[in-house]
Amino acid sequence: MIGSKYSPNEILQILNDFYNCQSVFDPEVESGEILNFETTISEWRRICDLVEPKKLADYYYDLFQLTTQRADLQAVLLQNKNELRILCNYLSEHAIKQSISPILIMGQRCMTASIFKTLTSNLETRGMQTKSIRPSSEFAPIFQKHGAMLLEEVNKLVPGSLSKFEYRDNWIVKTGIGLNLFSFLTFIIVPMVWHFHWILLVPLCIGITLTFIGNKFRPAKESIGGYVTVRDLILGMDVQAKKLSE
Numbered sequence: 008m009i010g011s012k013y014s015p016n017e018i019l020q021i022l023n024d025f026y027n028c029q030s031v032f033d034p035e036v037e038s039g040e041i042l043n044f045e046t047t048i049s050e051w052r053r054i055c056d057l058v059e060p061k062k063l064a065d066y067y068y069d070l071f072q073l074t075t076q077r078a079d080l081q082a083v084l085l086q087n088k089n090e091l092r093i094l095c096n097y098l099s100e101h102a103i104k105q106s107i108s109p110i111l112i113m114g115q116r117c118m119t120a121s122i123f124k125t126l127t128s129n130l131e132t133r134g135m136q137t138k139s140i141r142p143s144s145e146f147a148p149i150f151q152k153h154g155a156m157l158l159e160e161v162n163k164l165v166p167g168s169l170s171k172f173e174y175r176d177n178w179i180v181k182t183g184i185g186l187n188l189f190s191f192l193t194f195i196i197v198p199m200v201w202h203f204h205w206i207l208l209v210p211l212c213i214g215i216t217l218t219f220i221g222n223k224f225r226p227a228k229e230s231i232g233g234y235v236t237v238r239d240l241i242l243g244m245d246v247q248a249k250k251l252s253e
Contacts, residue, residue, distance in 0.1 A: 142238035
């Protein structure tokens with residue numbers, strides 16, 4: 008793969024891109040944090056609820072297709088007191104950032120077309136069906152199905168392109184979740200003062216049903232990077248790539 012090296016800042020941006028997505032969609036992840044070079048490996052793993060160091064090393068080794076000794080990266084992550092600066096410097100030194108060159112379309116050099124072609128090609132290589140994806144395709148439904156893969160490939164190509172996420176359940180799901188929480192509380196409290204009765208299961212059944220039905224509809228708010236269509240994503244990547252090259 009022809010390309011250049013990432014800067015340590017770009018690697019740190021990728022780690023923050025991953026964290027920003029996790030903090031919105033994974034309830035086990037701490038929200039409101041910003042990873043920096045002084046964040047320790049231990050703090051990073053706790054904030055992001057990450058797997059144990061050796062598995063984490065395997066993930067980043069494969070993600071960046073490193074050719075160094077796998078044990079070297081494991082050694083970096085096994086030291087909990089190491090700062091993210093060490094990890095970012097290591098990946099910056101050994102990972103290759105894929106280059107994107109403009110392609111000619113009707114005599115004009117077009118970077119956005121090249122970004123779209125490169126991204127879809129990388130996704131196809133990983134097994135994703137992209138033939139039906141068009142620039143006009145809605146981005147959120149695609150992200151719902153292939154979020155992890157898209158997050159990885161987009162931000163490996165252009166770090167910082169997919170970093171802002173917002174999600175809020177619709178009122179049906181919220182009602183269902185509220186009933187489920189109410190039911191669990193009654194299961195704990197009622198037996199303390201009175202005997203358990205099957206009617207206590209009714210709110211739980213209704214809550215589960217509402218949650219299931221609500222998930223069939225659009226959430227009240229869902230913003231993936233602020234992009235509505237795939238075209239918006241590609242344009243955003245183009246803008247971010249220009250910022251990184253300045």
